[in-house]
Structure formats: C-alpha cells, structure tokens
Amino acid sequence: MTVPVPGDLAFVGPAHLKELSDFQYVELIAVENGIATVKVVGPDEDDDEKQLSLPVDNFTHRAVASSERDQWPGSYIAHPVAFAWTSADGVDEWTYGVVSGYTVSELMTTLHVVCQDRSIRLPLTSTTSVIKVDVLNYALQTGVRGNTAAVSPPELLEQQNKVITLCQRRRAGIPKAVKTMMSVPFAGDDIVPLIRPSNLQLVRVRRQHAVDYETAARTKRPSDLYADPGAESGALATQATHNEGLRRRLTNRSGRGRPLTSDSESDNNLSDQDIVMPPDSLESEDEDIREFQ
Known part of the structure; x- marks a missing residue:
C-alpha cells in the first residue's frame, strides 16, 4: 500500500x-x-x-x-447540471441531469449523468459546457431543448437566475412570468432523478415535490427533498402518458395497417420495448451551487 x-x-x-x-x-x-x-x-x-x-x-x-x-470532477457529484448534448436530429441542445459519478483515465475525464429517461457519459474537457444548477431550475428544466447556438451558457445561466428571482417574490408555486419563460410545459408528476449527497444514493422524485421543497412556505414544505411519498403514483402517471403517446404515434403512421380501435388491439401492436413497465422500486442503491465551468 x-x-x-x-x-x-x-x-x-x-x-x-x-x-x-x-x-x-x-x-x-x-x-x-x-x-x-x-x-x-x-x-x-x-x-x-x-x-x-x-x-x-x-x-x-x-x-x-x-x-x-485540473477539473475537480468529484465536485460535480450529486449536483443537478445543465449541459449541451446532441439530439437524435443532430442538434446541440440544453439537457438536464444529475451527476452520479465520474471516471478518470489518461485520455479523458468523464462525468456519469443520470437523466430522466437515460444515462449519459459526458466527457469533461476545457470546452464542455456544464452548469451546476439549483434544484428549482432543475425541476423546472429552464431552457431545456434550447439550441445551444441560440442560447449561450451565460444566457442560460441568466435565465436560471431570473427564475430564482421571480420565484423568491412569490410565497409559493410557480409565478406566471416563469411559466411563460418555459421552453416546455411544466409537468409536476414527471419523475426526475436526484443523488442524495450524504451517501450518493440514487432516488427519484416528482418535479412538483422538488418545486414545493424550494418554494413552499416552511409549514408546507416537504421535510426531505430526497424522499417523495408521491413519487410512485407520479411514475405511473408518467409511464401511462408515455405509453399513450406511443399508441397514438403508431395509430397515425401512414401505410402501416389500419387505425387501432381498442386498448387491447393497441397493446397487441406494441412491442415489449415500447411499453415502459413500472419499476420495482423508485430508489436504487446504485443544492444549490450555481457555477458556469
């Protein structure tokens, strides 16, 4: 040793x-x-x-x-982050996730990022755009899917700071001015991952739970950001919406059979890979610092 x-x-x-x-x-x-x-x-x-x-x-x-x-990769662990990621259409877009770990080799340092619907290995270089994000902006997904050519890192950070300022002026909930800023509608029952800082345990909570933790009055504030009793029902709602969207897309495909006329027919025409099944557990064993790197 x-x-x-x-x-x-x-x-x-x-x-x-x-x-x-x-x-x-x-x-x-x-x-x-x-x-x-x-x-x-x-x-x-x-x-x-x-x-x-x-x-x-x-x-x-x-x-x-x-x-x-040189890069202090461990300083990102357990932090929500906004980062640039190339979409399936080839567009560099702002994406959100939470850093669960990192690896270092002679050639590259890589952040392990858990997103809402996938995990990503993000190379950490001098040109990587990564912003440590507060929980409120993470839950609201401020600027998500915005083209990074249209919204620079300082501009996104400015949007995030504006969201914080506007929410601080309101006792609870999301101000109308913030809702109009959102690049995608807020869906409170959507599930997002978080990493508990004390032991790096992966947990999942509803977006609304995170917003309430950051904005609600002290007497109504959830006691623990990383424990959401409503997460299971939120996960089921999110999956039901996802599956219904798949059914509609399959129904509307031209030249691929007739429209589906019942739930049973829909289910028979969807593959196992298309349907998202409820997880056995919303926890896996696998705050607010804002900084542009």
Whole structure:
C-alpha cells in the first residue's frame, strides 16, 4: 500500500469524515500515529485552513490522482447540471441531469449523468459546457431543448437566475412570468432523478415535490427533498402518458395497417420495448451551487 504524503488528494464523504455533509476533496497536511490531518479543497472552496482528522487508512482507501485538481470532477457529484448534448436530429441542445459519478483515465475525464429517461457519459474537457444548477431550475428544466447556438451558457445561466428571482417574490408555486419563460410545459408528476449527497444514493422524485421543497412556505414544505411519498403514483402517471403517446404515434403512421380501435388491439401492436413497465422500486442503491465551468 502506498504511503500518503502531504499534498496528496482523497475524495471522502460523511462516512469517512463525520464533519462533512456531502462528498468533498481533501488534501493531506500531515500523518501522525495513524491519523491523517487534512483540509477540504476544491473549486468552490476558499483558502480556509480549517484542519480535520481521519484514520490514515480511510484517506489511503479514498486517495485519487493529483491530476483531478485540473477539473475537480468529484465536485460535480450529486449536483443537478445543465449541459449541451446532441439530439437524435443532430442538434446541440440544453439537457438536464444529475451527476452520479465520474471516471478518470489518461485520455479523458468523464462525468456519469443520470437523466430522466437515460444515462449519459459526458466527457469533461476545457470546452464542455456544464452548469451546476439549483434544484428549482432543475425541476423546472429552464431552457431545456434550447439550441445551444441560440442560447449561450451565460444566457442560460441568466435565465436560471431570473427564475430564482421571480420565484423568491412569490410565497409559493410557480409565478406566471416563469411559466411563460418555459421552453416546455411544466409537468409536476414527471419523475426526475436526484443523488442524495450524504451517501450518493440514487432516488427519484416528482418535479412538483422538488418545486414545493424550494418554494413552499416552511409549514408546507416537504421535510426531505430526497424522499417523495408521491413519487410512485407520479411514475405511473408518467409511464401511462408515455405509453399513450406511443399508441397514438403508431395509430397515425401512414401505410402501416389500419387505425387501432381498442386498448387491447393497441397493446397487441406494441412491442415489449415500447411499453415502459413500472419499476420495482423508485430508489436504487446504485443544492444549490450555481457555477458556469
């Protein structure tokens, strides 16, 4: 086992360092009697020299390459993000997801992003457009599907900041001015993924739950952003809408048989791959920092 030396980095969480509430990079200051003295470092940290201690074995088990200082990929973990992604039609569009992890190789650093309907491996380079997003804009999907040639990263960030300002002026709910800004209609029962910062567990909540957590009065605010009792019914509603849309598209296809006339016929004409089945569980074992990278 490699002996750590001052200046080495590790990526640790609350299970390794009780003073933390989420996962952070720490830099080794010294080792004495099996105890590593460290300080929190990263792109969002100031020069505070507050020192923390953990067993040196914990530090060693969580050690990462010093090259991670170049892009700090771990700083994205558990954060919702907006990023540019090429659609099936070949258009670079703004997309939303939440970062669940990352990998680093000699050639590339890659963020693992979980989106509403898919997972994405996003190369993190000096030209990658990635914006850390607050929960409210993530739930509202501000600017989603907008062409990145029409809306630059600073412009999208400006839209997101405007949404926050407008929502702060209202006691609860989504202001009309915000609704008119939306590039797609808000569907409160749609399910979106989140990553719990303390243990990086993947959970799923309704968009409305996230909006309520950010905008509702304290007495009506959900107690836990990452636990939504209504998520299961929301997931079923989302899947029913998805399946009905597929049925309609199949019905309207020209030159491909006659229109479907009943639910049973519709079901018989859809493949297993088309129908989305309810998940066995809405949780898998697999806040608000805003920054343009």
